[in-house]
Amino acid sequence: MVFSSLTFLCLFFPLTVGLHYLVKNGTARNALLLAASLLFYAWGEPVWILAMLFATAVNYVCARIIVNTKSNRGRKLALVVGIVISLAALLYFKYAAFLVNNFCGLAGLAYRMTQPKLPIGISFYTFQIITYTVDVYRGQAPLQRNPLWLLLYVSLFPQLIAGPIVRYSDVAETIAHRQVTKQGMGEGFFRFSLGLGKKVLLANLCGEVLETLPLPAEMSFFSGWLAAALFLLQLYFDFAGYSDMAIGLGRMLGFRFLENFDAPLVSRSVSEFWRRWHISLGTFFREYVYIPLGGNRVSRGRWIFNMAVVWGLTGIWHGANWNFLLWGLYCGFLMVLERTVLKPVLAHTPAFFKHLITVILAVVGFVLFRSESFLDIGLQLRAMFAPWRVALSDPYAVYAVKNNPLLLGACLVCCLPLRKQAVAYFNRRKAAGRKNALRPYLKALLALGIAGLSVLFLVGQSFNPFLYFRF
């Protein structure tokens, strides 16, 4: 089930949140939430629930062994077993066909493995369950003795299928004791509406416009850049919208999830961009891969190696294809450049240019991310950087821009950190002793308007995939 489906919005969402609010007993609440989460995950593809149950059971046992075993070797062994088994499932479903087929291709073998169907959200819940076992091993999180509550953490529906990746230590206390407040309901609903609007009113419409643009082989200079920029906007609003909805739903249910996006398109460096984009994934790789590898407190060569590993993994996490690996390494390479040879140059570059360069680099990066083959990448980059080889413009791009000025304008405005600025504005007014009487009404109107408009658009839209579903 996805948040932007009518099944979710008209049935699952009001029933689950309403019942959860009405039930006052903590255990009953958890039981209700667990049942709802399992139904949410099972909706459409119930068989994959077994993979999630298996991963949870393995890590539950491993964590218990870690806590109950005194020998360091035994604890380590349990940790490794938990991680390896979790990753093995991910490896099989997501990467086995890619690895086998590439190997067979290189070895000249005719055998080709069929890509197994990917269980929804496996990349997200696998990482979540790993954080549990590792945090228990490190002593940073308490052991969860009730396997059902551990399953609730793994399957918690707001963040189950597309993140944010929530660390067990961040929600352990909330699972045991949480309060569902009126304030949480209101604020959560506001956030959920914003996310729904980003997804339905911006990301989906960007996707529709993108679909009307030519394929890479036929792109003009203008449509090449337009397609690249539109894809970045679509991906950003799609994923940030989902994260907003997850955070909002979590708030309505008494959880507080950490932010996953922080207006990345206003960044002034690639490093800053990645501190603001998919924050939970960046945190995971930093905490569980980069720092254990030695981080930046090593020799320069080793540090570059660490960066390559982390960014290679980040790329390949998004999908089993060479273009994702290339994209990950591209990001890592830029960051290494930024922190080494370009550091003195960037220190004296005006902020505007730094911002412009970052956006251009991000747009180019997502060309690698989107394209399905190296040929497509080459063709689109040729259109973008060799205008003398292609036409300067084409009717599709002109029509797309002229027909959608409001959408494009809204996208640009919504890339700004508006929510933060609005909060700061109202706080300044408050500090100056002025009343913010209209603020609650504005928020309520905005939430109602966006939610209503989104539902109406959903009815007429057949184009509604969540891009991050496939990861």
Added chain:
Amino acid sequence: MANRRKKKKNRILTAAAWLTMAALLLIGLYELLFVPAGTGFSAQENRTLAARPTFSFRSFLNGTFADGLETFLEDRFPGRDRVIDFDHALRQVGSLASWEDYARVAENDVADMEYTEDLSGEEPELTPRPTRTPAPTAAPTPEPTAEPTPAETAGEGSTPEPTRTPEPTATPVPTPTPRPTKAPVQAADFPAELRCDLLDGTQKKRAFSYMRSKVLHECSLFDTYASLLPEDGVFVMTIVPHSIRANRLLTFKEPAGIVSDIEPFIHAMTADNVTAMSTGVILSDALLRGEYVFFRTDMHWTPYGAYQVVAKMLAEAGETLPPYEAFPLRQEHPFLGTIYRDKPTRQMQENPDTLDILTPTHPVIVRRYTTPEKFEEIPFIKEDANPRDRYTVYLGGPKGNLTVIEGTEMPSVGTEKTCLVITDSYGLCTAPFFAEAYDRVMIYDPRFYNRGEMGSLSGLIDQYRVQDIYLVVGELHAFDESFFLQCRRHF
């Protein structure tokens, strides 16, 4: 005090949350409990709406229940038609695109469709032309020669038109006339890209084009259908340009005409009783005179344009049509059609079209068949047709397995003949004219035909003793991926 204000603020947002959730839940429950479980039909979208899925353990496990429920909730959303209108209107807000921008994209769309064809140069083998039995007048297929015959490559304007001995005017029992054998021509004598071009006096501008290999592939289909006809039966086809392209001709400073090598190619490559005509060429003079043969705000031709082309097509079967004025006519004005609906502009709003609504000169009955035995009677003119697509007043739009028009008294026009019209929406306004020449007109749109329910089309052709077949199809459907493929499947 501050605490009270905070509480008030919370109350408002919380109330908004509960209000929204209650409204959404009510909509969901209403759809589940009160919307009829069976399928519905959307006139606006011209499609069947989903039925409520039945829950079973199996359907839940394989995901069909989840998919079905989502489609049902979307399709049967309260006030769906208005919601879609609203959605559509909202998307147009702030648009700066002009009609010309839209036309340029539409033009390129067709070009893209054509150029995605296989350009490897390999052509499918020409399927042996079917021979009719008995075929005393049908000449055997000649051996191809390397040189095209001038008679086949020259014609109206610079466009070759088929040379054919005029058929005698219709008589109750037509006497078979020996049909001249087409001159032998090779496919390779024609260009790889077959084009219909607009001439502006100094240069050619492509109206639309198809790859030769694709067209050649379909010639065998036309031959196969033509082989089912009696020996004096004819298969006459035409491809109708999108009105956007036809109207462009009027914007040229020195308009000169239209040329096409698509229809001459089809004519040369098919059996003797197959004739291909170019709508553009037939209407070329009318277009240059600025006659009202294509709409400005709708993608279709006008009934008047259709009349002129159908008159030529009927002449191939030896039939004549009464003057246009002889048909009972009323006009709807202003008429804003599908182009306006998709891309409303002030320019179009200020120059609306006029829709001629014609009926046959004699009373007819129209049946829409769902199976060979089951049908419903529908009005020839559907007065309550979708206001957003008034062109569908003719027969209620292109839908249904098969639509049959007959005189209330048979024989109605005295020809005792039946014709089959293979068509898409462009054929709707030809109905009054075909009904004037045939006692029974069968209208078949491959996009909506269900072979499982109706049986094979060849069976129906036999059963109804179809005398002639007409193919009237818009350029966008003509050689797309599915239209003729469906014709093959339904055969």
